[in-house]
Amino acid sequence: MPTLQDTIEILSPPQTVWRVLSDPTFLPKLYNDAVTVEVDPPGHSSVGQTLKIQARVTGVRVAILAKYTRVDKESCLESKVVPGGLFSEFDHLVTLRVLGWGTEAKVTFQYAVAAEYASKVPDLAMMERAITDNFRTYAKNLKDLSELLPLPE
Amino acid sequence: MRTVRETVLVEAKPESVWEVLMDPYYTPKLYPDMINITADPPGRAVVGQNRTLGGRAGKRLIEFKTQVSELVPNKLFAIKGRPGGALEEFTEVVELAPLKRGTELKVTYVFKVSEDYFGPEFDLLTLEQMAVRNEEVYIKNLKALAELRPVE
Numbered sequence: 499m500p501t502l503q504d505t506i507e508i509l510s511p512p513q514t515v516w517r518v519l520s521d522p523t524f525l526p527k528l529y530n531d532a533v534t535v536e537v538d539p540p541g542h543s544s545v546g547q548t549l550k551i552q553a554r555v556t557g558v559r560v561a562i563l564a565k566y567t568r569v570d571k572e573s574c575l576e577s578k579v580v581p582g583g584l585f586s587e588f589d590h591l592v593t594l595r596v597l598g599w600g601t602e603a604k605v606t607f608q609y610a611v612a613a614e615y616a617s618k619v620p621d622l623a624m625m626e627r628a629i630t631d632n633f634r635t636y637a638k639n640l641k642d643l644s645e646l647l648p649l650p651e
Numbered sequence: 652m653r654t655v656r657e658t659v660l661v662e663a664k665p666e667s668v669w670e671v672l673m674d675p676y677y678t679p680k681l682y683p684d685m686i687n688i689t690a691d692p693p694g695r696a697v698v699g700q701n702r703t704l705g706g707r708a709g710k711r712l713i714e715f716k717t718q719v720s721e722l723v724p725n726k727l728f729a730i731k732g733r734p735g736g737a738l739e740e741f742t743e744v745v746e747l748a749p750l751k752r753g754t755e756l757k758v759t760y761v762f763k764v765s766e767d768y769f770g771p772e773f774d775l776l777t778l779e780q781m782a783v784r785n786e787e788v789y790i791k792n793l794k795a796l797a798e799l800r801p802v803e
Contacts, residue, residue, distance in 0.1 A: 523687035526679050533796060534676040540693070559799040618802045643686065646712045650772060 499587055501608045502630060504637040508601045508644050512572040512594045515601045515644040519575050519592060522549060528639045529632045531555050532562075543569050548580060555628045556621060560584045586612040592640075603640060607633040652740060655760045655783055657790040661797050662753040665725040668797040672728045672745060675702055681792045682785045684708070685715075698722055701733065708769075708778060713737045725749075732762075738782070739765035745793075756793065760786045 508515055518524050520543040526532040529551070536550045543566050551562040563583035568576035572594060579588035587610035595602045609629065611622070619625050661668055671677050675690040686705040690696075696719045704715040716733035725747060732741030740763040748755040764778045 521687070523679075523689070526676075527686050533680050534674065536676075554796070554799050557799070559801045615802060645710065646707055647710055648712050649768075650770065 499608050499610050500626075500630070501606065502633045503607075504605045504634065506603050506605070506637040506641050507597060508603055508641045509599075510601060510644045511599070512596060512601045515594055515603060515640065516572040518640060518643045519543075519594075520569070520571075522547075524643060525549070525551060527643060528636055529553065530635055530639070531628060531632050533559075543575060545569050549577065550583075553584075553632075555584075556619070556624050558619065560615065562588070564588055564590070581612075584612060584615050586610050601644075603637060605633075605637045605640070607636075609633075652761055652763045653779055653783065655762075655786045657758045657787060659756050659790050659794050660750065660753060661756050661794045663797045665747045665749050665754045668747055668754050668756060668793065669725045669728075671793060671796045672696070673722075675700070677796060678702070678704065680796065681789050682706070683788050683792075684781065684785050686712075696722060696728070702730075704736075706737070708737070708773070708781060713768075715741075717741065717743075735768075737765055737768050737778075739763045739767070754797075756790060758786070758790050758793075762786075 522535050522537045522543060525535045531553045532551050533554055534552045538548045545566055548565045553560050553562060561583045562585060563580035564577045565580050567578050568574055574593050576591045579585050589608040591606045593604045616622055673696045675688055675696060678688050679685040684707050686707060688702055688704045691701045698719055700719040702717045706713050706715055714736050715738060716736035717730050718733050720731040721727060721729035728745040730743045732738050742761045744759045746757040762782055764775050766775060
């Protein structure tokens with residue numbers, strides 16, 4: 499199963515990073531190809547909360563189904579696959595650690611494309627590349643959004 | 652006040668474009684500088700639905716407040732601004748017309764950046780250019796999303 503890992507330093511405290519990480523409304527901006535997200539129940543991330551992410555990958559519409567399996571405030575967020583979507587396997591783990599006055603975020607993805615999707619997409623290699631591009635840019639997007647500042651008072 | 656008008660041919664039926672317009676959760680993908688959205692009441696667009704959008708101006712977090720003002724299924728979608736956000740005035744009108752090969756889409760924006768909201772540290776002309784860029788990209792993204800097809 500392909501595994502991608504990324505570690506990034508974010509110039510914001512873990513509380514700020516967590517605000518982005520634990521709010522599913524940010525997901526379409528964290529994954530470049532995610533379009534919309536539906537969560538059940540609504541609201542901030544909680545264990546057992548399910549996610550349905552609609553995404554456009556290489557010009558086709560796909561769904562990614564997952565649920566949160568670990569939510570440790572300001573330190574760890576984990577989600578795993580729910581069958582029926584693009585992935586047959588999907589583990590996503592983000593851990594946060596205080597680093598000086600900022601935060602170190604470690605991001606891990608493990609995934610496998612479901613056989614039913616693999617047999618139908620026009621170009622599987624291109625889709626795999628698009629998927630890994632999304633995962634590679636996730637940490638950068640998390641940094642970018644976490645480092646945004648409010649307007650001066 | 653600034654006015655921006657854009658027209659594009661979408662290779663999809665008006666119903667497909669309408670589906671994207673009616674779902675407020677597409678909005679952060681339509682405007683490049685929008686980050687997230689909350690809709691009240693939640694769910695699909697209804698006249699009077701209030702929307703609060705988190706966005707960015709460079710490295711700063713900003714907010715937009717809008718309301719769905721008119722809906723004519725598969726023909727017209729209109730939004731207006733509410734007080735308190737980054738735009739002092741805002742209207743967005745999307746007109747859909749069926750064509751043989753798809754849909755002709757016309758979008759008209761009228762807006763004014765709020766000086767009170769941003770304060771004296773920001774250059775209003777730069778902010779206005781950022782808004783124009785977002786609006787130009789909006790119609791391209793709307794076309795791309797409406798033309799998406801499912802895996803068969």
